[in-house]
Amino acid sequence: MDFGQSPEERSIQDVARRLADLLAPGYVERDRAGVFPWKELAMLGEASLLGLNVPEEAGGQGAGELITGMVCEIIASADYDVASLIWQAGSTAKLLHRHGSDEVRERWLPPVLAGQAMAGFAFTEPGAGSDISAAVSTRARRDGADWVLDGEKNSMSFNASQLAIVLAGTPDGPAVFCVPTDSPGMTVAPYDDLGGRQNGRAVVTFDGVRVPDSARLGDPGRGVGQVLSVLGTSKVLVSAGAIGTASAALRDAVAWAQDRSTYGATLATRQGVMFPLVDMTTELEAARLLLHRTLWLADTGQPYRKDAAMVKAWVPALCTRICMQAMVTVGHVGFSREHPAQVRLRDVMVTEFGEGTANVQRIIVAREMTGVSPN
Ligand SMILES: Cc1cc2nc3c(=O)[nH]c(=O)nc-3n(C[C@H](O)[C@H](O)[C@H](O)COP(=O)(O)OP(=O)(O)OC[C@H]3O[C@@H](n4cnc5c(N)ncnc54)[C@H](O)[C@@H]3O)c2cc1C
Structure with missing residues (x-):
């Protein structure tokens, strides 16, 4: 499988990487301030990253769910909260475009996709x-x-x-x-x-x-169905955000292990330190593949309901575990409010709740497997 490799997709990812480089240094401070990131929302809008999975006739880019997932991962590697603006804007725009009156569409679609309204x-x-x-x-x-x-x-x-x-x-x-x-x-x-x-x-x-x-x-009478249809891919994009956050946590933990010495040798030479990071790197790579495949199924009009639920049942808990292990690897330094490790852990935990918990996803998977709901 060769996902996200077209010239257009590569150039969108390059835009996202450049933005992530700008966002990363301010992550800890923005978390501490706890103020809604209006400026960063506008930056996403200016970079045309808010409507990637929104049809062109609605004012989006119509680029698809898979590339949106890749961008969510890249932005979340710098700042999970800012990445979450991407799937929220996309889901909002889809709902407004599919079901809104002319008045509602004209009033809200352009500013939502431009990063001027939320x-x-x-x-x-x-x-x-x-x-x-x-x-x-x-x-x-x-x-x-x-x-x-x-x-x-x-x-x-x-x-x-x-x-x-x-x-x-x-x-x-x-x-x-x-x-x-x-x-x-x-x-x-x-x-x-x-x-x-x-x-x-x-x-x-x-x-x-x-x-x-x-x-x-x-x-x-149709409200619940409308909402659930939009959340179908959105919960996968949430999980892409979790993967981005966990990848950044792992990257920092490995770098720390290479740099930090105890008892006369670097942590990178200790199996006790490196083996958990190795296993988590493997699991994260497997999770990313399932996630990409799920978004590819959605983009190509194939059933993806079970796959999306499997992703949401698995990935948030995995990424929370990774962020926790990464923080412990960095030692007391990672526990400080000055360090991104603890912000990532607190932010990635959001993905365990928003757009449905793991157990609810397991109910969906089981129903797809057997036709009955074990709830
Ligand atoms: C940070 C955050 C952001 C959120 N953002 C939004 C938002 O923007 N908009 C919005 O509408 N909601 C939002 N939510 C709410 C979120 O969607 C709900 O928390 C979630 O759907 C679970 O509902 P609940 O919290 O009422 O838990 P409950 O439904 O009471 O469930 C409690 C626990 O029991 C488990 N459980 C429930 N039923 C079963 C069952 N049949 N079998 C096995 N286990 C079961 C659940 O998995 C969960 O662990 C947010 C929540 C959080 C924490």
Whole structure:
């Protein structure tokens, strides 16, 4: 298999590498500041990296999911949080393009793809996490030409976003709505999270929030399917981000082992130090191959649901383990807030939750294998 080797794909990867070189030195400081990376979002937009997997007619590059995954990995090797802006922008643009009214598309698609605006997904609720198809308690009711939303979503990443994309129940079933976050009656209360600190995450509440009918994405009753169809490749891109972060952690750990001496010899000469790094390098390479193959299946119109779930069930946990081992290899230095090793570990853990946990992916794989859900 020969993935990502066309001249166009190579040149996109070169652009991403140059940007990653610019981003890497500021990673620790941006994490410490915990401020949404608007400047870095704009840099991604200027480099045309936000719409790689978005059709050209929607304003994207139409370059595909595989090259998007490769770019996510490259950017995440410098800064996981900044890389996550890529799959979020792509998923947002796909949802808006596929299901949005003309008004919504014109208002939001160009700034999202240019890196001038951000949208968060407000799907999870206190009573509906893994199972987002469970009874959605946030309600949207018709009031004349408008919809009025009431309820609480308790996990929206990118909480500085100008737009929330909200799953809400209607009398005809769940529907998706575009809600500007400065709408009267809407509050966004940030969490103090362990990782993903640049992007932030919040509880979002709706108290009589009014939006026009043009803010509705698609027909009531189809909301869950619309959301899941976009998350199908997005969860693989999340995993590509995890691989990028873990690769950078491994690279630094190996370099440290070559440089650092104990008992008269470098750590690189110790089997106890190097063998875990060797095994993890092997596992990471295997994970990357499965991930690339999955995105290639998606790009070529072949079924990829099981493969995507296998990736998301395996890769985040693997990459968390790698980032932990890499931090330990660097010793006490890696534990300091001055060192990227601990930022990578905290950031890569985000991938264990966002877009579905490992167990939920295992349920999907088992269902694809047997036709029944072991849940
Ligand atoms: C950093 C972060 C960012 C997030 N960003 C967003 C966002 O932007 N938008 C959004 O809508 N949500 C977001 N989420 C929420 C995320 O999607 C949920 O955390 C995730 O879907 C799991 O839901 P839950 O936390 O309610 O866990 P639960 O569904 O309560 O599950 C708890 C645990 O039980 C396991 N489990 C559940 N059911 C089963 C079963 N049947 N069999 C075996 N094991 C099971 C799960 O794997 C999990 O480990 C984010 C979460 C985090 C931590």
